Amino acid sequence: MTGTAQRCDAVIMGGGLAGLTLALQLKQRFQDIDVLVLERRTHPVPHAAHKVGESSVEIGAHYFDTVLGLKPHMDGAQLRKFGFRFFFSEGRRDIDQVTEIGASRYLAVPSYQIDRGIFENYLAEEAVRRGVRFDDAALVRRVDLAPDAEAPHRLEWTRGNETHSAEARWLIDACGRAGLLKRKLGLAQANAHDVNAVWFRIGERIAIDEWSDNATWRERCDPQARWLSTNHLVGAGYWAWLIPLASGSHSVGIVADPKLHPLDTIDTFEKAMQWFATYQPRLYDALDGKRHLLQDFAFLKHFSHGCKQVFSGRRWALTGEAGLFLDPFYSPGSDFIAISNTYITDLVAHDRAGRSVEARAQLYDQIYHSFYESTLALYQDQYPLFGDPEVLPVKVIWDYAYYWGVLSQIFFQQRLTDLMLLGSLKEELQHCQRLNLAVQQLLRSWSAASARRNAPVMLDQAAMPWFAELNRSLKDPRLGDAEFRARIRASVAQLRQLAGEILGRARADNADLSGCALPSVLEEDIAALPAGAQAGAMLFAALPDDSRKPRLPNFTERSSPVAPRARP
Known part of the structure; x- marks a missing residue:
């Protein structure tokens, strides 16, 4: 390294969404911390x-x-999001004549449609106001990780024709897919999960509410503002998104399984x-x-990727896309930023x-x-079933x-870092994982x-009262351990x-469930679980045996077999 190095408590490489929110969170927790964002x-x-x-969802929105x-x-x-919405509109122009999944009204916990340019400009300005040092147009040229538990990390970057260097106790890679530490450390x-995506922005609203004049x-929706949803136009092997932005533009994208829709076609x-x-002709x-x-x-x-390690007891970490990235179907990106930060x-x-952080970082x-x-x-x-108007609604619920x-309960209740409490629920949480894997397998069958x-x-x-209440419960004050x-x-x-x-509905449809793990998972004896509500169906009610009628989920009140007010 050349010249006199700046000394920092933390250097964050990358001043996008992940890096800037981490800088704000660090300054909020430690007023005297010296943070440099490059x-x-x-x-x-x-x-x-x-x-x-x-598009954000509940964890990320609550974090922001x-x-x-x-x-x-x-x-x-920014714009308050009117939830997710799905239309089975492949090959159709009559949007009012297809199955739609969505909420007729806003649920209790807000989420947002985020213009990333507006937001990241604001985050940078807010970080500076809170005392973060922010260097834009900064290109990191060299990183030397600390050789031992006490020595500082060292790095060098250029800004214009000038070369700068710094020493930092903590070094965070938030530079997205460039993944400086990921590449350096292999x-x-x-x-x-092999999927591809294309996207673009159009400088005008796409008014999906005006795609039909059917009053x-x-x-069906109050407000009559479907355009504020993250609208998914779905078909076998793909989905197309429509996301409004506060700047007045609209984001449009296609995410597709290449086995069904190769990238070179889009x-x-x-x-x-x-x-x-x-x-999607409409x-x-x-x-x-x-x-x-x-x-x-x-x-x-092939945008989805993992990472062998994201947190280290040697005082480095990765956050955002520099670490892991899943899939945008349910917009989990900001959730995982919130969790990692x-x-x-x-x-x-x-x-x-x-205190030593080695063991905690591993956990x-x-x-x-x-x-x-x-x-x-x-x-x-799961992409092949996205065009299924009977099974995808069940999967979404x-x-x-x-x-x-x-996961949302753990985050909203501020229990992410409570290792003793999470440890006491290990059996239940692992059972949930097995249950989810088995249900996803069942849905495919x-x-x-x-x-x-x-x-x-x-x-x-x-x-669905139970569904709306589950969402609302995220707003509850912090609970005691018990x-x-x-x-x-x-x-x-x-x-x-x-x-x-x-499972019962799949069997009624004569699905081939050979090899399905769900029955055995449901037979597991999980100690101390309360008895499930048996007074009425959560999701399904018996439909008349009439082959002329569509066999669709009838969303019902959990505590009563009487269906709520139907919408046309």
């Missing part, structure tokens, strides 16, 4: 066409608005438009007259208190990878229940037998009941 791009960055990954205290910005400069790890269809804007003309119609408003176009091959902040806290790494593997199961090998009932009837109905998630254990055990019981109902 960002390759020059600020301010452009609005709209900056980065993909604009509550943990980091950014709610005024989220409410004032941590890259492939996974078996009944429009009135890897330019013109190819993507021709693909839309075939597979979206093609909406875009065709806006070609002159195209703001960017990009694609990414919380673990990193806690490791720094233990180090500043003079956090194991837990984080466990969350990753559990969540990966929601996507891996299961996936939400698993997410809100387990069921879809192979499904008639895939595409009825003109809205499957209203807000009409109450938290009881909540997780109740979630496990609820998931077991739901899984049993899904």
Whole structure:
């Protein structure tokens, strides 16, 4: 290294979403900490066409608005998301005549559609206001990790024609897919989830609510603002997204299994438009007259990846896409940023208190990878069933229940770093993982037998009281240890009941369940679990045996066999 090195408590390589939120979290936890963020791009960055990954869900949204205290910005400069919405619209222009999955009203816990340019500019400014040193247009040239437990890490970067160097007790890689530490340490790890994505931004709203003049269809939602949802137009092997941005633009993307939709059929804007003309013609119609408003176009091959290690007792860590990345179908990217940043902040806290972090870093790494593997199961090998109007709605409800009932409870209740409490729930949490893997396997088998009837109905998630209550429960004040254990055990019981109902429905459809693991998982005896609610179906109610009627899920109240008010 040359020249006099700056001395820092932490250097964060990468000033995007992951790096800047970590800087804010560190400054919030330790007012006197000296944090330096090095960002390759020059600020301010452009609005709209900056980065993909604009949709947030409950954990990430809570991290931004509550943990980091950014709610005024989220409410004032971003868009509140009207949940996820799914349309089985392949080859169709009549959007009001296909099955729709979504909520008719906002549920209790907010999430946001995020213009990444607006947000990252704000985060950089806010970080500086809070005392973070932020160098943009900074290109890291060299990294030397500490040779022992007490020596500092050293790094060198250039900014224009100037060369700078620093020594840091903690070194964090948040530089996205560039993965400086990942490459240096040989941590890259492939996974078996092979999917590709293309995306672009159009400089005008895509008004999906205006795709039909059917008043009944429009009135299913209050507010009549489906455009604020992350809209998924789904088919076998793919989904297309529509995400609105506060800058006035709309983000459009295609995520596809290459076995069914090869990347070379969609890897330019013109190819993507021709693909839309075939597979999603109503979206093609909406875009065709806006070609002159195209703001960017990009694609990414085999974007899902793992990482052998993300936290180290030698005082380095990876966060965001520099570490792991799953799949955008349920928008988990900001969730995993929130989780990894919380673990990193806690490791720094233990180090500043003079405690060894070696064992804790290993445990956090194991837990984080466990969350990753559990969540990966929601996507891996599941793309072929995305075009199934009978099975995908059930999968979506299961996936939400698993997410809100387990991982979200741990995060919202501030239990991520409570190793003793999580350890006391190890049996229940591992059972949930086995249950989820078995349900995902069952869904694949069921879809192979499904008639895939595409009825003109809205499957209203807000009409399921137990489902809306599970979402609302995330807002509860912090529970005591015994109450938290009881909540997780109740979630496990609820998931077991739901899984049993899904199994029964798959059997009724004569699915080939040979080799299906779910029956044996449901037979496991989990001590101290409360009895599941048996008064009524959570998801399904008996339908008349009428072959002329579509065999669709009838969303019902958990505590009563009487279905709630149906929507047309």
